[in-house]
Amino acid sequence: MLKIKQVYDFLSAMKTGIFLLMIIGLISAIGTVINPNHFFHTTYFKALLLLLFINLGFCTINQVSKFIKVVSKGKSKKAYLSRQISLLMLHLGIVLILVGGIVNAYNGQSLNIKIVQGDSINTADIINTKNPFSLTVNKFVIDFYDDGSPSQYISEVSIKEKDKLNHYSISVNHPLKYQGIKAYQHSYGYMVKVFSNDLLDSERSLVAEGQTLAFNNTTRTINLYRYIPNYDMRYGMNSKTARPDNPKIIYSLNEGEEMLGIGLADFDEEIVVDDNTSLTFTSVTPYTVLTIKSDPGLWLAAIGSILFMLGICWFWLFVSQRNRKSGNTTQGGINNGHN
Amino acid sequence: MDIINELLIYSTLGLYAIAAIFYYLGNKNKINLLPAAFGLAIVALGFNFLSLFIRTVASGRLPLHNGYEFVLCFTFFTVLMYLFYEKYAGDTKAGTIVMLVSTLLYLSIPLLMPYHINYIGNVMPALKSPWLAVHVITAIVAYSAFALAAGLAFLQIKNKTFTKDNYVYRIVITGFATLSLSIVLGAIWAEQAWGRYWSWDPKETWALVTWIVYAIYLHLNRYKNWQGSRANILVIVGFIIVLFTFFGVNYLLSGLHSYA
Numbered sequence A: 001m002l003k004i005k006q007v008y009d010f011l012s013a014m015k016t017g018i019f020l021l022m023i024i025g026l027i028s029a030i031g032t033v034i035n036p037n038h039f040f041h042t043t044y045f046k047a048l049l050l051l052l053f054i055n056l057g058f059c060t061i062n063q064v065s066k067f068i069k070v071v072s073k074g075k076s077k078k079a080y081l082s083r084q085i086s087l088l089m090l091h092l093g094i095v096l097i098l099v100g101g102i103v104n105a106y107n108g109q110s111l112n113i114k115i116v117q118g119d120s121i122n123t124a125d126i127i128n129t130k131n132p133f134s135l136t137v138n139k140f141v142i143d144f145y146d147d148g149s150p151s152q153y154i155s156e157v158s159i160k161e162k163d164k165l166n167h168y169s170i171s172v173n174h175p176l177k178y179q180g181i182k183a184y185q186h187s188y189g190y191m192v193k194v195f196s197n198d199l200l201d202s203e204r205s206l207v208a209e210g211q212t213l214a215f216n217n218t219t220r221t222i223n224l225y226r227y228i229p230n231y232d233m234r235y236g237m238n239s240k241t242a243r244p245d246n247p248k249i250i251y252s253l254n255e256g257e258e259m260l261g262i263g264l265a266d267f268d269e270e271i272v273v274d275d276n277t278s279l280t281f282t283s284v285t286p287y288t289v290l291t292i293k294s295d296p297g298l299w300l301a302a303i304g305s306i307l308f309m310l311g312i313c314w315f316w317l318f319v320s321q322r323n324r325k326s327g328n329t330t331q332g333g334i335n336n337g338h339n
Numbered sequence B: 001m002d003i004i005n006e007l008l009i010y011s012t013l014g015l016y017a018i019a020a021i022f023y024y025l026g027n028k029n030k031i032n033l034l035p036a037a038f039g040l041a042i043v044a045l046g047f048n049f050l051s052l053f054i055r056t057v058a059s060g061r062l063p064l065h066n067g068y069e070f071v072l073c074f075t076f077f078t079v080l081m082y083l084f085y086e087k088y089a090g091d092t093k094a095g096t097i098v099m100l101v102s103t104l105l106y107l108s109i110p111l112l113m114p115y116h117i118n119y120i121g122n123v124m125p126a127l128k129s130p131w132l133a134v135h136v137i138t139a140i141v142a143y144s145a146f147a148l149a150a151g152l153a154f155l156q157i158k159n160k161t162f163t164k165d166n167y168v169y170r171i172v173i174t175g176f177a178t179l180s181l182s183i184v185l186g187a188i189w190a191e192q193a194w195g196r197y198w199s200w201d202p203k204e205t206w207a208l209v210t211w212i213v214y215a216i217y218l219h220l221n222r223y224k225n226w227q228g229s230r231a232n233i234l235v236i237v238g239f240i241i242v243l244f245t246f247f248g249v250n251y252l253l254s255g256l257h258s259y260a
């Protein structure tokens, strides 16, 4: 029994907590320099966060029981109550935020999905959900400022619910909340429509950037390199703005591994591939990329955040007021006779 | 208009520098330059505010969107807080170092971002959120408080008879509370914009590191041997990390805080 108590005391000690915070701070700083994309997801780092969670959790339990003991004696001063309750809220808030994070790490789901304008998806095909629904992207729109820089990206979607069709729009900073999932505007791109007298895969008329097209009557191929909404020589292969002021398509003509040439095409301009083969890019269809997410831990983290914010503000008020009233020079009024 | 903006920035820079010198001489010598130093600081603060005001009118939004605007706010709140401290605590000793820090902050404008003075870009979609305003304001107030606390901590280390531990503690608590709010508000914004409230991007992580340093300071404060000089060193280290979070991360590490 003594051993368990010793382990508990160690795990709940403030010194252990300070040490853990120090280690986590140091390692985080180092982590931003060496491969930040993977570093923070390593087991070692997660174990450290878990230890902090255990430490803070135990410590909070101790604080609560001590607080109850003191209060039940019935002689505690108002200042003591203020200080202890605010600190409890603050620490408990952090514990809840960590619980929320852990729940999300084990049960949260988040996936990016590319949907071409006009297509539908069913959420059941993307993530595990109790209330699946199907979502259609009717239109993807970019709003522009006068100078052609984007001011908003909007996916206009509809969801079929029984016999009714409901319309929603998803834009940056305005995710859609529906049946326990959230859908965010993540990014976008374009598919190009092609027409040819000789396409090998005649089914395929919508082509993505980077794809190669093969033909029946020639061994030559066309690679659709990139769609440029607003072409300007000075910007090279980058679009001047995202607004389709001067749309062009960059493609290459290839024979096997060898590149025969690079071209810049307008829409509906005929491109001669070989004697009997030609091709035109006829139009462009945007696709949107939505992040589909479910986070069952979010409400815990949200409650934790509120507790944490209220606690820290209250503690701040306590420290400022106490010093103003008593004018004492001891630090932060720690000496309240109950420690 | 462009000329006015530039003139305003350079005169503010000059005024902060002269105020620093006046505070230095005033604190050192018998000549009574301190009221003049205070006056200069007030005028500089007024000019600083004018730059912010013109920016707000010209852009039609709060000046909280890029490095240049952050520096204007950062300096403004640092000096404002110092002037309150000077009146409230009746102490002018920290004037030199606070004005020096303000001068250096302002100096970063012509050195690192001169063309921003007259360039107002459009706001990208991810930044169009009411959470952004409160997130940035709280962060800047926090950084300013840490600047002032570090100034006082530095003086205490240099001069053992200068004892303002209680002020340092309270100013750090103020910075710590606002930084805490800032981190949570930033997380709320990130959750709305990207669907993730925490993604360990360099800026976020360094803000967390800053927060941890001050959390350690607050916890160690209850141990007698961690008050005084050792605590003051932590406060200064904290501010160096603040500066790295503010400047270093932008210029040295690449962030993920962008849309697509």
Ligand code: HEM
Residues within 6 Å of the ligand: A012, A013, A014, A015, A016, A017, A018, A021, A052, A055, A056, A059, A060, A084, A087, A090, A091, A094, A315, A332, A334, A339, B215, B218, B219, B221
């Ligand atoms: C993770 C971030 C943490 C934050 C932001 C935080 C914040 C604070 C603050 C602001 C105080 C008041 C300090 C003062 O009196 O000046 C405090 C006190 C305290 N903290 Fe933390 N803390 C954290 C983690 C921890 C951990 C890991 C422990 C470890 C067990 C811990 C245990 C305590 C204890 C025992 C007190 C003193 C309470 C009292 O005086 O009754 N804290 N904390």
